[in-house]
Amino acid sequence: MPKIKTRDRILNASLSLFNSLGEPNVTTLLISDELDISPGNLYYHFKSKGDIVEELFTGFEAEMLDLLSVPEDVDISLDQQSFFLHMLFEAVARYRFLYQDLVNVLSRHERLQLRFKRILKKKTGAFRSICESLRNQSMMSIEEDDLDSLCEQLTLTACYWSAYDTLSHLDDRESVDPGRGVYQMMHLMLPYFAPGVQEHAKLISQDYLM
Amino acid sequence: MPKIKTRDRILNASLSLFNSLGEPNVTTLLISDELDISPGNLYYHFKSKGDIVEELFTGFEAEMLDLLSVPEDVDISLDQQSFFLHMLFEAVARYRFLYQDLVNVLSRHERLQLRFKRILKKKTGAFRSICESLRNQSMMSIEEDDLDSLCEQLTLTACYWSAYDTLSHLDDRESVDPGRGVYQMMHLMLPYFAPGVQEHAKLISQDYLM
DNA sequence: GTCTATATTAGGATAGAC
DNA sequence: GTCTATCCTAATATAGAC
Numbered sequence A, B: 001m002p003k004i005k006t007r008d009r010i011l012n013a014s015l016s017l018f019n020s021l022g023e024p025n026v027t028t029l030l031i032s033d034e035l036d037i038s039p040g041n042l043y044y045h046f047k048s049k050g051d052i053v054e055e056l057f058t059g060f061e062a063e064m065l066d067l068l069s070v071p072e073d074v075d076i077s078l079d080q081q082s083f084f085l086h087m088l089f090e091a092v093a094r095y096r097f098l099y100q101d102l103v104n105v106l107s108r109h110e111r112l113q114l115r116f117k118r119i120l121k122k123k124t125g126a127f128r129s130i131c132e133s134l135r136n137q138s139m140m141s142i143e144e145d146d147l148d149s150l151c152e153q154l155t156l157t158a159c160y161w162s163a164y165d166t167l168s169h170l171d172d173r174e175s176v177d178p179g180r181g182v183y184q185m186m187h188l189m190l191p192y193f194a195p196g197v198q199e200h201a202k203l204i205s206q207d208y209l210m
Numbered sequence C: 001g002t003c004t005a006t007a008t009t010a011g012g013a014t015a016g017a018c
Numbered sequence D: 001g002t003c004t005a006t007c008c009t010a011a012t013a014t015a016g017a018c
Helices: A006-021 A028-035 A037-045 A051-069 A079-095 A098-101 A101-108 A110-136 A143-169 A177-191 A193-207 B008-021 B027-035 B039-045 B049-068 B080-096 B098-101 B102-108 B112-138 B144-168 B179-192 B195-207
Strands: none
Touching: A006 A028, A006 A037, A006 A051, A006 A098, A028 A037, A028 A143, A037 B195, A051 A110, A051 B144, A079 A098, A079 A110, A079 A143, A079 A177, A079 A193, A079 B008, A098 A101, A098 A143, A101 A110, A101 B098, A101 B144, A110 A143, A110 B039, A143 A177, A143 B102, A143 B112, A143 B144, A143 B179, A177 A193, A177 B144, A177 B179, A193 B049, B008 B039, B008 B098, B027 B039, B049 B080, B049 B112, B080 B098, B080 B112, B080 B179, B080 B195, B098 B102, B098 B144, B102 B112, B112 B144, B144 B179, B179 B195
16 A cells, blocks of 8 residues: 655644644644654645645635536436535535634635635525525425525535534534534425425435434 | 723723634734733733633623523513514624634633533523414414424524624624624524514514615 | 833744754 | 754733832
């Protein structure tokens, strides 16, 4: 087996330390310590801690943009939709350090602000596409105002659920269960589903409560 | 007019700087600069920056606990409810620095963690009381599972709406409009209101879009 | 109560040998 | 590519005069 490049080991270790301790609490020394390499070595691979953050963000961005490229004008099934939510929450959870101290992180990395906002916008757009698709299939019935509100709410929840969830387990911050997040998202849409669809959606959402 | 005590001036300035720049970005030097006093003077009044944070938190806690002491077994009207939401969002907005970098702040002030969680729990409880009151008055119709989910969702939104909202205006962070938050909260409950009530609630929520 | 000056870290980052 | 040693800076905090 080819051994993993130091550069990648640094990225992996940083990501997991950021997630469990919070990015501002992780020093370059801690990262190098964790990997049993010298701080100098770390700085050979990355010219600053900020660079590590930016590179991780780029990975996050790529995953998200890929995931969020929901094709318009395509009928989306309930199963596809919940699968999409599942993937989304997994991705967010994997990079949850970004959300846990969002304002702080973005204020120290101004270049990430627009990119983050772009993702956010795309996220809302994706939810809108999904809802409109469901509406076109007569699976969902919702007025325009309510749809706006719902999509905002879905975006908010997609962003902050994992941060909110960790609040309940501030002690062990190693793992996060994305299931409950998906459940909440489904429940946000539930009232607007057509009667028959509602039943189905309820069953699906139940599965996400482990 | 009696001039404000330096100690209080420090608290006020800190709060507003924390809110607009994020607590981790505000140094004790910046605070004293803002007030045209010396850093030494600041440390005469507070033995550490953490103490300032804790004292501000105590104010926040007091306001919240007071606000959240929703009497059980009392019929709550829709107007009272929206007024309550309004007050709640005002309070959260006034201390939004706490929420903007919640994990960070709580991780550096462990003693605040339990207190914060207690408030959170109380918040969920208050929403539950309100919903149950509305249900008792036959103004709301909702199943138990959905109620759990709704109350969690209301709590999440009450916490993070202002942080989410500031994302859209990361440039000017001076003011926050709590209106849209109230609107969202109303819309979360809307689907579960009885038909007649729904109309009324919609009208009320409209008013909150400035 | 307030100031000036200074001590103390801790964290980010570089230099230069191996 | 990796290490050790060191520098630099910014931020918290203290000491002691006024």
